[in-house]
Amino acid sequence: MNLSLLQTLDHSHTIYVPELDETYHSRNGAIQEALHVYIQMGLMEAAQKKSSIQILEIGFGTGLNAWLTLLEAQSKNLQINYHAIEPFPLPETLINNLNYTQNASAEASAIFQQMHLANWEQAVQITPEFSLLKIKNTLEDFIPSTKYDLIYFDAFGPDKQPVLWQPDNLTKLYLCLNNGGIWVTYASKGEVKRNLKQIGFDVQRLPGPPMKRHMLRAVKSYA
Numbered sequence: 601m602n603l604s605l606l607q608t609l610d611h612s613h614t615i616y617v618p619e620l621d622e623t624y625h626s627r628n629g630a631i632q633e634a635l636h637v638y639i640q641m642g643l644m645e646a647a648q649k650k651s652s653i654q655i656l657e658i659g660f661g662t663g664l665n666a667w668l669t670l671l672e673a674q675s676k677n678l679q680i681n682y683h684a685i686e687p688f689p690l691p692e693t694l695i696n697n698l699n700y701t702q703n704a705s706a707e708a709s710a711i712f713q714q715m716h717l718a719n720w721e722q723a724v725q726i727t728p729e730f731s732l733l734k735i736k737n738t739l740e741d742f743i744p745s746t747k748y749d750l751i752y753f754d755a756f757g758p759d760k761q762p763v764l765w766q767p768d769n770l771t772k773l774y775l776c777l778n779n780g781g782i783w784v785t786y787a788s789k790g791e792v793k794r795n796l797k798q799i800g801f802d803v804q805r806l807p808g809p810p811m812k813r814h815m816l817r818a819v820k821s822y823a
């Protein structure tokens with residue numbers, strides 16, 4: 601694929617995929633979106649219930665969500681076991697040109713590199729509070745072997761990759777969540793909301809990141 605780097609409005613990079621005419625993040629701000637959707641509305645909500653959190657990310661991509669999660673875990677004293685699935689790992693040249701770490705400490709920059717250098721299919725202890733398992737697979741073929749507290753659903757949009765947002769794939773994720781577990785995404789499409797409800801999730805439409813009205817958070821109830 602002919603991927604290229606693009607600067608978003610908060611100056612952080614995203615990746616443009618011409619074949620889909622789609623970007624990996626919001627053009628209004630990649631870091632801003634990741635912090636709002638996954639850290640604020642996802643991780644912080646899960647951390648209210650427990651401090652040791654099992655996370656699954658759909659679409660590791662640039663590693664931005666994993667890296668921000670690790671930094672948050674360090675500052676909030678959380679213990680994170682992070683699994684990320686990704687069928688199309690990015691080329692090293694693109695990863696090395698991402699600007700996410702430009703204002704970060706040397707330690708945080710090294711951690712970002714370490715996450716990308718970590719072997720696939722092998723759990724790697726990146727820091728004392730964060731272990732990472734990268735799984736080279738599609739969501740469709742992925743067979744969960746553990747239960748999660750939090751799922752970052754960061755697939756391409758429902759209009760671009762509709763199959764990932766269909767009830768069968770969402771049901772697989774519902775089944776591998778612990779009771780009380782949280783599924784979170786940047787998208788807010790009505791059809792996705794209805795699919796989630798039909799599966800049994802309690803669905804919340806929340807304010808989105810700046811310049812986006814809504815996003816979705818779905819909780820697997822204890823019932």
Ligand SMILES: C[S@@+](CC[C@H](N)C(=O)[O-])C[C@H]1O[C@@H](n2cnc3c(N)ncnc32)[C@H](O)[C@@H]1O
Nearest residue numbers: 624659660661662663664688738739754755756
């Ligand atoms: C919107 S991007 C987000 C990536 C990442 N979370 C980030 O912040 O860079 C979607 C990601 O899903 C991956 N992807 C594409 N098809 C997939 C599939 N069938 N199953 C799982 N992930 C897929 C893409 O390669 C891409 O990395």
